Amino acid sequence: AxxxxxxxxxxxxxxxxxxxxxxxxxxxxxxxxxxxxxxxxxxxxxxxxxxxxxxxxxxADIGGFETGDMVMERRKLVGKVTTGSETFDALMGGGFETQAIVEVYGEFGSGKTQVAHQVAVNVQLPAEEGGLNGSVIIIDTENTFRPERIAQMVEGLPPSGEPEKPREPEEFLRNIHVARAYNSNHQILLAESALDLAEKMKKSGKPARLLIVDSLTAHFRAEYVGRGTLADRQQKLNKHLHTLMRFADLNNAVVLVTNQVMAKPDAFFGDPTKPVGGHIVGHTATFRIYLRKSKGEKRIARLIDSPNLPDGEAVFAVTSAGLMD
Ligand code: ADP
Ligand code: MG
Structure with a gap:
């Protein structure tokens, strides 16, 4: 009852x-x-x-239990995707993990979408080159997906182990499935469709190993304004995040979401910003990375509250060839 x-x-x-x-x-x-x-x-x-x-x-019924050895079996399958930067990979314990939600948050222009594009390229590489031989699904809420940028990053990859087989940007683009989300309900529906699409892709040679939601929170933030609607927003966001987590588990995939920061006027000291969605996103995301701009091409990634890695920072660069040290 x-x-x-x-x-x-x-x-x-x-x-x-x-x-x-x-x-x-x-x-x-x-x-x-x-x-x-x-x-x-x-x-x-x-x-x-x-x-x-x-x-x-x-x-409330908040899901079933499994035994530790079952969890261990599943953990053995965890794969890692390179970011293109050795220091960034090291910060993440070797790259972005599958079976996890990775949240990249930061101000406008901090490089969140650049990181998403780079991982969409790298996940397609063979394991020897830091990839998972996988396909990509992107839910684009801000119309910032750029195939030209993907092509540029493919051309900027380090030399492959098989120089006789040149990498074709076209081929990378064929393995990226993009949908624009026009509002938060549409975004929620697209995440559910992504589960079906990934199920079909399992039978192909390139299973979906990466789902990107860029941005996770923009529509929610724009649509739910005011205190009375906050509970409704958090409930929807929570449900959406559970769909995303299911995607990560069912497909042994990385789920990469981006998040904006909002001004926190009561913070007189330290960084006066915090991610949108607050503790709901914080508790569901497995890895939270705070991205900020430094001099020129330099970016600083800070890992926050990881379940098994030390907090710390990595400096990397966003160049025309993509992410690098
Ligand atoms: P956001 O965090 O808002 O998603 P972006 O990922 O869009 O930010 O980052 C935009 C920044 O990325 C630009 O200001 C620029 O510094 C860098 N950038 C974007 N495209 C290129 C490129 N082709 N070559 C070099 N840097 C680029
Ligand atoms: Mg962006």
């Missing part, structure tokens, strides 16, 4: 009503909220909010 908001400990009829008005229609929506968000929307203290969320999490 469905669990009602009133069934949760700490939620009486009045609070339940406030929660519904704030957009938390279900126990699942509450389970993925943050205490601060709830406190602000529903006029309860943060510690009460935390208790409500904890009981919502216990009541």
């Amino acid at each position: 469905e669990v009602l908001l009133e069934d949760l400990s700490g939620v009486g009829p009045a609070t339940a009503e406030k929660l519904r008005e704030a957009g938390f229609a279900s126990v699942e929506a509450l389970a993925v909220a943050s205490p601060a968000q709830l406190a602000a929307c529903a006029d309860v203290g943060e510690s009460t909010a935390a208790k409500i969320i904890a009981s919502a999490r216990a009541a």
Whole structure:
């Protein structure tokens, strides 16, 4: 039977009503909220909010369990794609991992789309050259995919082990499947279609090993404005991220998403920016990389909160030939 908001400990009829008005229609929506968000929307203290969320999490059906040896078997299949830069690869423990969501966030022009283009090229390379012999699916929300840039990066690759077989940009482009997403609902649908497309591609010689969503959050940010709609936005984004995670698991693929940063006016010290989508993206993304511009072609990638790698920074370059040290 469905669990009602009133069934949760700490939620009486009045609070339940406030929660519904704030957009938390279900126990699942509450389970993925943050205490601060709830406190602000529903006029309860943060510690009460935390208790409500904890009981919502216990009541919501948040997926099954598997044993450690099953996880280990799956982990053995993890592949890595080179970024083109040795220092960036080293920061990532050898490259971008499959079965994971990699979030690259940063300001406009920091190089997020450049990283996405480069990985779309590199994932197609054979294992000896840092690739996974795979195809690519791109969900392009900002109309920034450029085939010309892909061609330029293919021509800029380091010499191949088989110089007698020149690399053809056309061939790389044929292995990239792009769709424009016109709004957040369309984006969610395209991610679900990507699961079907990848299933078909499994039978071809080039299975989908990379799904790019560039940008993950732009449509959500533009469409959901104001406090009342925030819970709805986070719920949709959370569902979308779960589709993406499923893609990564089912296809042993890298899911690369980009994210903008927004001004955080209350930060007087340090970097006054934070990624859109807050803790929802943060908890689902396996690797978060904060990208910033340095002098000229130089870019700085900072790895944040990785489950098994030390935090740190790498400096690399975005050149006309692509990413390099
Ligand atoms: P965003 O983080 O907004 O996605 P981009 O990935 O689009 O940023 O980065 C744009 C920057 O990438 C440009 O300002 C430029 O520095 C660099 N760039 C883009 N195309 C080229 C190119 N063909 N050659 C060299 N640098 C390029
Ligand atoms: Mg971009």
